[in-house]
Amino acid sequence: MTDPFDLHGHTVVVAGGAGLIGTALSRGLADQGATVVVADAAPDRGEAVAADVDGRFVETDVTDESSVEALLATVVEEFGSLDGVVNCSYPRNESYGARYEDVTYADWRENVDLHLNSYFLLAHRASLLMREQGHGSIVSFGSTYGVQAPDFSVYEGTEMTSPVEYAAIKGGVLNLTRYMASYLGRDGVRVNAISPGGVFDEQHPTFVAEYERRTPLDRMADPEDFVGPVAFLLSDGAGYVTGHNLRVDGGWTIC
Ligand SMILES: NC(=O)c1ccc[n+]([C@@H]2O[C@H](COP(=O)([O-])OP(=O)(O)OC[C@H]3O[C@@H](n4cnc5c(N)ncnc54)[C@H](O)[C@@H]3O)[C@@H](O)[C@H]2O)c1
Numbered sequence: 164m165t166d167p168f169d170l171h172g173h174t175v176v177v178a179g180g181a182g183l184i185g186t187a188l189s190r191g192l193a194d195q196g197a198t199v200v201v202a203d204a205a206p207d208r209g210e211a212v213a214a215d216v217d218g219r220f221v222e223t224d225v226t227d228e229s230s231v232e233a234l235l236a237t238v239v240e241e242f243g244s245l246d247g248v249v250n251c252s253y254p255r256n257e258s259y260g261a262r263y264e265d266v267t268y269a270d271w272r273e274n275v276d277l278h279l280n281s282y283f284l285l286a287h288r289a290s291l292l293m294r295e296q297g298h299g300s301i302v303s304f305g306s307t308y309g310v311q312a313p314d315f316s317v318y319e320g321t322e323m324t325s326p327v328e329y330a331a332i333k334g335g336v337l338n339l340t341r342y343m344a345s346y347l348g349r350d351g352v353r354v355n356a357i358s359p360g361g362v363f364d365e366q367h368p369t370f371v372a373e374y375e376r377r378t379p380l381d382r383m384a385d386p387e388d389f390v391g392p393v394a395f396l397l398s399d400g401a402g403y404v405t406g407h408n409l410r411v412d413g414g415w416t417i418c
Contacts, residue, residue, distance in 0.1 A: 167398060167399055172196070173196070173198070173398075174198045174200065175198070175246060175249065175397060176234065176238060176249065176289070178202045178251055178285055179203060179251040180199065180209065181208035182203070182253060183362060183364060184359070184362065185212075185251045185252075186208075186212050187386035187390060188386075191390030191393075192393065195390075197247070198242060199213070199216050200220075200234075201216075201218055201220045202221050203223065203252070204222065204254075206222050219241065221233075225282075225285055235288055245289060245296070246300065246397075248289040248299070249302045249397075250282045250285055250286060250301070250303035250304060251304045252281065254277035254281055255278060256274055258270040258274075259328070261326070266328070275332055278332045279331070279332045290354070300353045300397045301343070301355070302357060302393055304356070304358075304359065305336045305356045305357065306358055307410065307412045310358055310408070313330075317373040321366075323366065340408065348405055353404065353405040355396045355405060355409065356409070357408075357409050360411065361374055361383050363383035378412075379414030384412070388411055389411055395409075
């Protein structure tokens with residue numbers, strides 16, 4: 164019997180593929196057999212990741228229509244088909260992360276635009292291509308904070324917060340996923356989301372301790388924790404899974 168989770172023969176674009184999570188995804192999906200196209204705005208990191216996974220780097224600005232169209236055209240021209248797309252970039256402006264009281268309307272608009280609208284742009288254009296092919300799988304990164312409100316107590320004693328824009332962006336990503344899954348199901352295009360919990364990235368120790376205390380699996384996420392779930396959603400083994408939000412959060416959202 165063939166392995167339903169094998170990704171040989173799948174060409175997968177990982178947007179944000181040179182980031183904290185994206186690097187682990189690029190490596191992990193390549194290990195599963197996928198041909199990985201790293202689409203990122205950072206050329207140095209992007210080239211390095213692509214070389215590491217024997218893949219292809221395409222410098223891409225996911226917020227720019229012509230850049231996204233050029234990315235997809237390159238993939239089809241060089242690899243013949245576009246089998247999977249992972250929306251894992253994290254575009255934001257310099258003010259992103261400001262306290263609730265300090266968020267200007269201009270920053271709100273810009274950050275929602277950069278992140279939510281770019282996720283739509285790539286998923287939308289990819290889905291039209293996939294519809295022509297008659298198959299494809301799109302996975303977009305949401306967040307636990309697209310599912311529920313932040314627990315602000317975990318930030319006490321630190322300068323950290325959860326930006327208010329994030330609630331709208333990630334809530335939007337999750338419902339966009341459901342819309343697209345419903346609209347495109349009959350065309351063989353599956354659309355799903357992953358909602359990660361917080362990834363350990365040398366944050367303030369007080370935050371880390373509080374975060375772990377509140378998490379049933381008792382730790383923050385590692386970037387590698389998302390490889391299996393994303394590979395699953397991209398694979399033929401998930402052929403009857405669409406419109407799903409797979410929470411990969413150590414149990415955070417059940418409490
Ligand atoms: N890190 C976490 O704790 C966490 C938790 C929940 C959800 N997420 C989600 O996971 C996704 C990835 O997060 P991350 O922590 O890996 O982020 P990151 O900042 O480490 O990486 C993001 C990547 O996106 C690239 N990028 C930024 N703007 C771009 C643009 N305009 N065009 C193309 N590429 C661009 C960056 O160069 C970078 O390589 C995001 O959707 C984020 O919201 C992250």
